[in-house]
Structures are given as C-alpha cells and as structure tokens.
Amino acid sequence: MKAIWTILILSILIFSPLAASEYDELKDLEDQGIQNADLYYNLGVTYWQLGQSGMANLYFLRALNLDSAHKPAKENLNYVISLSQDRELYPQHLFLLRIFWEAYDYMNLNRTAILTLVLLLISALSLFWLLHYDREKELELPSLVLGICLFLLLSSSTILGVKAYRQAHNKKAVLIQNVAELRTTADYKANRVAVIHEALILIVEESKLGWSLVRLPDGSSGWLEDADLKRVMPLGR
Numbered sequence: 001m002k003a004i005w006t007i008l009i010l011s012i013l014i015f016s017p018l019a020a021s022e023y024d025e026l027k028d029l030e031d032q033g034i035q036n037a038d039l040y041y042n043l044g045v046t047y048w049q050l051g052q053s054g055m056a057n058l059y060f061l062r063a064l065n066l067d068s069a070h071k072p073a074k075e076n077l078n079y080v081i082s083l084s085q086d087r088e089l090y091p092q093h094l095f096l097l098r099i100f101w102e103a104y105d106y107m108n109l110n111r112t113a114i115l116t117l118v119l120l121l122i123s124a125l126s127l128f129w130l131l132h133y134d135r136e137k138e139l140e141l142p143s144l145v146l147g148i149c150l151f152l153l154l155s156s157s158t159i160l161g162v163k164a165y166r167q168a169h170n171k172k173a174v175l176i177q178n179v180a181e182l183r184t185t186a187d188y189k190a191n192r193v194a195v196i197h198e199a200l201i202l203i204v205e206e207s208k209l210g211w212s213l214v215r216l217p218d219g220s221s222g223w224l225e226d227a228d229l230k231r232v233m234p235l236g237r
Contacts, residue, residue, distance in 0.1 A: 022046050026039060026046060027043070037066040037067035040060070040066070041060065044060040044063065044073065044076060045076065053080050053083075053198055053199040055230070056080055057077060057080050057081075058174040058176070058232065060077040060080070061201070061232045064105075066167070067108050067109075068163075069108040081201075084198075086197050086200045089216055090217045107159070112163055116160050119153040120153055122149050123146065126142065126145050172201060173204050173230060173231045174202065174230055175197070175202065175228060176228065176230050177198060180197075181195055181196075182196060183222055184222065184223070185223055186208060187223075190223070193220065194216070194220065200216070202214040202229060205221065210225060210227075212225075
C-alpha cells in the first residue's frame with residue numbers, strides 16, 4: 001500500500017510541472033484571442049491534471065459550444081460528471097431521447113450549414129425539374145420530390161438557426177468553488193436552498209448585484225454569487 005502511495009506522489013511531483021508548463025502555453029494562445037475547440041479541449045485536460053475539475057468542465061463545455069460533435073470533449077465532460085458529488089442531479093434520458101441528442105450534437109454548426117446548402121441546391125434542381133417537366137404527364141412525382149426537398153430544407157434551416165443562436169447565447173456556467181450554497185434570494189441572509197459542489201453545470205437565468213439565479217440539472221433553482229461560477233460565454237464577449 002505504501003508503495004502505491006509513493007508512486008502516486010512521485011507521479012504528481014513529476015507531471016505537475018509539465019501540466020503547468022502546458023497550461024501557460026495554451027493560455028497564451030487563448031489570450032491572443034484564438035477560439036478553437038481543440039484548444040479549449042486541451043485546456044480542459046490540463047485543468048483536470050492540475051486538479052481543477054470545475055475549470056476542466058468549463059473548457060470542455062466551451063469546446064462543445066464551438067463544435068458539438070467534439071467527441072473527446074464530450075467523453076471527458078461525461079467522465080468528470082460521473083465523478084462529481086452532484087452526479088445524481090443530472091437526469092437520465094430515455095434511450096430514444098439519447099439517440100436524438102446524439103444525432104443533434106453530431107450535426108454541428110458546420111455540418112448543418114453544409115447540409116442546408118446541399119438541400120438548397122437539390123431543391124433548386126427539383127424546382128427546375130418541375131418547371132420543365134412534360135406537361136402531358138402527371139406532375140405528382142416532381143411535385144412530391146420538390147415538397148420533400150423543401151420540407152427537409154426548412155427543417156435543416158431551422159436547426160441551423162437554433163444552433164447558431166444557442167452557440168452565441170449559451171447560458172451554461174460551471175461551479176468553480178469546492179462547495180457553494182444556493183439561496184432563495186440574492187442575499188447572504190436568505191434561506192439556503194441546497195449545497196452544491198465543484199464542476200456542477202448550471203444554467204444562468206438572471207443576474208443582478210453580483211448574484212446569479214441559476215437552474216440546476218434537476219430543474220431546481222436558487223441564487224448563487226457570481227464569484228462562485230464561470231460562464232461558458234463570458235459577459236461582453
């Protein structure tokens with residue numbers, strides 16, 4: 001048993017300086033204004049190596065905000081959640097709903113935009129086909145094809161708009177303190193709603209006077225000090 005602890009301590013002593021050095025390099029890139037899913041993912045991994053699970057989740061979420069199909073970021077986010085003291089707060093979705101969200105995330109903003117352009121081209125070709133179709137023949141087939149294409153184009157365009165809006169107005173945040181208390185109002189003296197722990201993912205619904213009204217994964221809500229959380233989309237960006 002002592003040998004195992006010795007190995008763990010030596011590993012921390014050896015790899016901590018390396019993680020800190022990598023962190024400095026990655027933060028320099030971020031400070032230059034670079035916004036890249038791989039950069040955010042690597043920052044998340046580095047924060048995890050430094051023992052900061054809240055900041056790790058924050059950067060995994062930032063990576064997924066830019067690219068919802070970023071598989072390593074999603075896997076690591078789920079791994080950190082599985083180790084969280086608040087993991088029971090996250091709802092368990094039904095199988096079909098999980099499949100839907102997997103497909104939704106796979107079609108990131110770029111893929112959805114490409115699909116929309118392809119469907120626009122196909123719709124234009126279908127319209128051209130209908131307009132130049134032999135009038136002595138029945139028009140059901142080209143009309144049906146055009147109708148299907150327009151429906152798919154409308155659906156794809158709607159999803160593209162929703163994804164673009166959600167990316168630009170991401171309301172998610174992460175608790176970065178080890179422990180924090182939710183209050184019924186934005187006041188230290190208010191009643192306590194719940195005790196939550198580092199790395200918990202929150203939804204910010206309102207902010208005022210240094211406090212934020214946040215919603216937990218289980219749907220409950222309360223007021224939390226702004227200093228206790230970090231937003232995926234910082235204010236003013």
